[in-house]
Amino acid sequence: MPVSSVFETTIERLSILEPDGTFDESLGKNLIPDQDLVDLYRHMMVCRQFDVIAFKLQRSGRMGTYPENRGQEATSLGAAYALQQSDWLVTCYRENAGLFWRGLPMEKILLHWMGDERGNHIDPDLHITPLAIPIGTQMLHAVGLAWADKYRDEKSISCTFFGDGATSEGDFHEAMNFAANLDIPTIFFCQNNGWAISVPTKIQCSAPTVAQRALAYGMRTIQVDGNDIFAVVKAVRDAAEVARTESRPSFIEATTYRLGDHTTADDARRYRDADEVSKWEKQDPMIRIRMYLEKRDLWNENKQNEMQAEAEKLISEVVKRAEEIVDPVCNDMFDSMYASMSDNLKAQRSTLRTSSLGQNPSQLPLKDKAHA
Amino acid sequence: MPVSSVFETTIERLSILEPDGTFDESLGKNLIPDQDLVDLYRHMMVCRQFDVIAFKLQRSGRMGTYPENRGQEATSLGAAYALQQSDWLVTCYRENAGLFWRGLPMEKILLHWMGDERGNHIDPDLHITPLAIPIGTQMLHAVGLAWADKYRDEKSISCTFFGDGATSEGDFHEAMNFAANLDIPTIFFCQNNGWAISVPTKIQCSAPTVAQRALAYGMRTIQVDGNDIFAVVKAVRDAAEVARTESRPSFIEATTYRLGDHTTADDARRYRDADEVSKWEKQDPMIRIRMYLEKRDLWNENKQNEMQAEAEKLISEVVKRAEEIVDPVCNDMFDSMYASMSDNLKAQRSTLRTSSLGQNPSQLPLKDKAHA
Amino acid sequence: MANLTLVQAINLALIQEMEKDERVLILGEDVGPNGGVFRVTEGLHKRFGGKRVVDSPLAESGIIGTSVGLAMNGLRPVPEIQFEGFLGPAYDQLCTHAARMRTRTRGSLTVPMTVRVPVGGGIHAPELHSDSPEAIYTHTPGLKVVMPSSPYDAKGLLISAIRDPDPVIFFEPKRIYRAFREEVPEDEYTVPIGKARIVREGGEMTMVSWGASVIHCMNAIESSGRDIELIDLRTISPMDVETVVNSVNKTGRAIIVHEAPLTCGIGSELSARIMEHCFLQLESPVQRVAGFDVIMPYYKLELDYLPDTERIGKAIEETAAY
Amino acid sequence: MANLTLVQAINLALIQEMEKDERVLILGEDVGPNGGVFRVTEGLHKRFGGKRVVDSPLAESGIIGTSVGLAMNGLRPVPEIQFEGFLGPAYDQLCTHAARMRTRTRGSLTVPMTVRVPVGGGIHAPELHSDSPEAIYTHTPGLKVVMPSSPYDAKGLLISAIRDPDPVIFFEPKRIYRAFREEVPEDEYTVPIGKARIVREGGEMTMVSWGASVIHCMNAIESSGRDIELIDLRTISPMDVETVVNSVNKTGRAIIVHEAPLTCGIGSELSARIMEHCFLQLESPVQRVAGFDVIMPYYKLELDYLPDTERIGKAIEETAAY
């Protein structure tokens, strides 16, 4: 057999609710109860409002750099909806919708971007890790988190989010490989939003799909329309089922688009066409759900306006809570470095000095030192 | 279209000269001229003898740790044979056969394992990088080397060798991804020898093939019988052609087996079955070529004995050259740290001290320092 | 002469070296059409094209590892790492390969590359965008480490770095990227690697710093009204111990100021060297005003972390009074 | 009591902590059936099974990154990195994540893991199997760094490390893995992290070292015939400055000995601290006997690189004579 085939495969793409409103009943029916869909839509409106206000806070100097989430809400939200409270959400920084759905107090995210570590102090029952700034590194933590649950024979799994750019990092590969070979129940959720700051996806992955990254590990994989919350929910549910029952990982590539700049420090007009953006604006996940809800008489202009007002009120309260927090004090930077503080840190903390002459002499045996 | 296919593929396995002597004429004919094949076989005998003697040198305390190459000679040798002198060979540490074919003086490899950096001092015209000790990191250099040639519009390419274990490292992924997305003419040659020290391949890659690692990058890929020098030559020639004419990378998984211990510091009986080893001993690439040559009257017992004597003589001269080299001197460790030496290094070098009192006072302005 | 910011001076140096030497190429994240997140490579993609100004995949080890290969094969890559906090994934390629290649091959393969990296705090940036890891790379033999504190030095040092036959990590203090302008010659010139600069002379004590902290030192010295000699190290590795030791032998007192954490920072090496070589001249213990031994805090507290004029001022008074 | 080598003492500590605490698991390359390339985990796979002693893929960042996740979720992973030269790929997960997790979450997530790593030269090993990177991790706040020099301390310190609520890098000096035996109690005991050990008392000068170098210091002291106080730091971060300073305040002279390169090594921090705190007691400049500022050479020259009894002896005489 000089030439034989040793591996064959196909990758599927899943979409249920298309941009034009077409809905696939066979896959979509009973996937999301009506009332839940309304709640999800309302939640998206809140998240969108959060985004608008966060952007303004940055522009008016009340907050540091902020990455808009606009246009990508369906991905993390669909996933959070499909998962259980005891499952870990291990996110990057564009998954507000999923984190808020899980129950993360919204001001935590503002605090983070306001340069305040208290934004990362998260109730352990939420099973959330803080925003990940270094790209591509949190997937390994997600694998470890799920592994620990498996070790204790708990049925929880982890779901980790990352961008197309993140799939270029070595840690992405190592995380995928650990999960596949050690049978760790982690869902790898890639939000392929077309860009990594100014770099288009083809420089990160010139293959026809990002989904095929998973073939390297023999891992289950699928591509979904990430602006279609139905498709996202179905893909994550299927992956979660496999994870829970077979302790196996899955990969999901959700195609979506970053409608805003990379962050408030970025100006996307420098590197991408307005045409591309307006094309994608029409595919906004919220337009689609609203159309679907209205067609089924579950939503209307009135409800929209009411909800918008509600969202505005809610977010202004969130901003208030974030801004009213007492200032951190300098000691905070010392106090959680270790479970117990070394003499060196105690001296630095109490004197706020590193120069030896400035440090409290009682903390080091300088007592019998006579001055020259 | 709720579910559509977005990617389909097949991976092929290539073999031409099977362990039982079956030879595929359609693929194998004219691939390697008879005289070349005889030369390749003779070369393998020399390499095998090198291995035997290197092992003995370690056991008798005349050399440090050494990794036997036994059983894997056909991979790097087939590749080196298929490539041009101006193409870079970027190896790991089990590719003696390929390096010697290219022209690396054999004593260089002994010197390396004798703890002597002069073993890495290689004539630039050979286009060889020194042995790579840290696993998985040299593939990135291979990409950079080929990229530089491409940058200058030269037609040279690079071919980098690594084990199955190496494909677990993040740098492997980054190298593959850079080459695929930036169109760098590098051949990634994986020697899947079943083990990474004591860890079996399935813990490095639980997918059915290692070859499918390349699908993640949309990269050309193939699996070959790595103990079949014909298959290796064909796969590398094809890959080199694509690299040279289209400036595109390829991946080759060569299945082979490490007949010896991982290194002389290892004892493989601790973790693998004797049965497995003896099964693979029958597939030794040299047995196969010899059978083929004898069937075609190109080789016989007599030639074998003559060549064995020749190899023994050759290698004993190599050992002599390696052992007769003058000892390195302490200064050597300073002299090639930088193109030009800092005052600090000069002081350390001339005094062989790091304590300030031991350093030559003329090298620092201590002159006017009166003793207490 | 042109009145340039530090960013502009670096941009000019890159343009001039690329014009002059075909072997120079730039690679990194967003360095292409976007001109880098700090706009340091602005205009270069347009001017030199995508072959010489390359947007790479998002992978720091890949950027440095391929640069090692490019450099080994005759080019002069100038990779950019977007922020010092993302040097971590490249640590291995820098310290295990770039730094070792020349000596492990006894000179047959070399790595003439210049790794540009914005460094340091004070710009209200997110986590991991404000660190100062220069000591890590100074402890690694085989690398050179440079950090300018002015547009003039930035241009001259960067040109030296690109022409240097060995790997150089070129740290750019982001806090002063645009903080002030300085007269910078249009023509190319070099500032030698390995030579400190005496910013101002003085006899009462010696202060040593580098990067953005030099400005704070200057302010603190001015408000102290004292006769203090200020040395800008400029190159951290190799360290110009001679200039420092000469100064302290004259003044008898020394203060070192840096942003990185105190313990095992560059201050410790300088302090040890000063003590070793000026032992009998020293009239007070060498003082270190540094970052605390904590993780660089998020920006609400960053100014509490960074050595400032006040902390430096106190150290001056205490050192003088000793 | 049993007469154990350092390898055996570590093996025993691992067995006992795993017996006692279900949360402890081991992962790394070849740690399973093979028992680790130095046989430190010998017998553990058989005893505790593949769930608790895990052969991982060949990927150091993966080993440390998943350990961070395991630790954040209530376990006590004890990852092994096969040689200190392969810590490089794990640098980012160690310094960017493990070290920062507690403070960046203000204590809501913590990383109680112990990274075991063989360290140092002197065993005629190949390239990158003989380095001493302890200063790199000491400069990184949030980590603890430990290096025992005896079987007794190894067992007690490893137990402390595994029980420690924060990440600890546990360096094992491979040169003395089997160099000698020592009485080690069968029962579990702890040696506190952060406390140096006075190996021998003396009044004439103070010598500070850690790891395999302690043995050379002892030899040098004995052949000098002088009354020297020898301190084994044991924990490098946090550093027991108090014990060192107390000693030097008594003796007035100090020598520090380590394998890592001189510049920005731990010796520089110790030297700076001693000078800061013992300024008026110091009768001679603190001396550092360290590795040279070069890449650790291949083994033919490694003994020329490593500080040995002779170099230490010279430093003793010169310090005494100053």
Ligand SMILES: Cc1ncc(C[n+]2csc(CCOP(=O)(O)OP(=O)(O)O)c2C)c(N)n1
């Ligand atoms: C290790 C690392 N390198 C570089 C950066 C700088 N950086 C921040 S976001 C980003 C692009 C990320 O792209 P992608 O993963 O696609 O996520 P997206 O922002 O598109 O959601 C880069 C390069 C970083 N944060 N971490």
Ligand SMILES: Cc1ncc(C[n+]2csc(CCOP(=O)(O)OP(=O)(O)O)c2C)c(N)n1
């Ligand atoms: C980065 C790194 N980690 C660990 C090691 C230790 N080590 C040396 S060889 C080896 C196994 C390599 O396996 P593989 O890549 O399959 O190559 P093979 O030895 O089988 O040819 C390991 C773990 C190393 N040299 N480098």
Ligand SMILES: [Mg+2]
């Ligand atoms: Mg993206």
Ligand SMILES: [Mg+2]
């Ligand atoms: Mg192998």
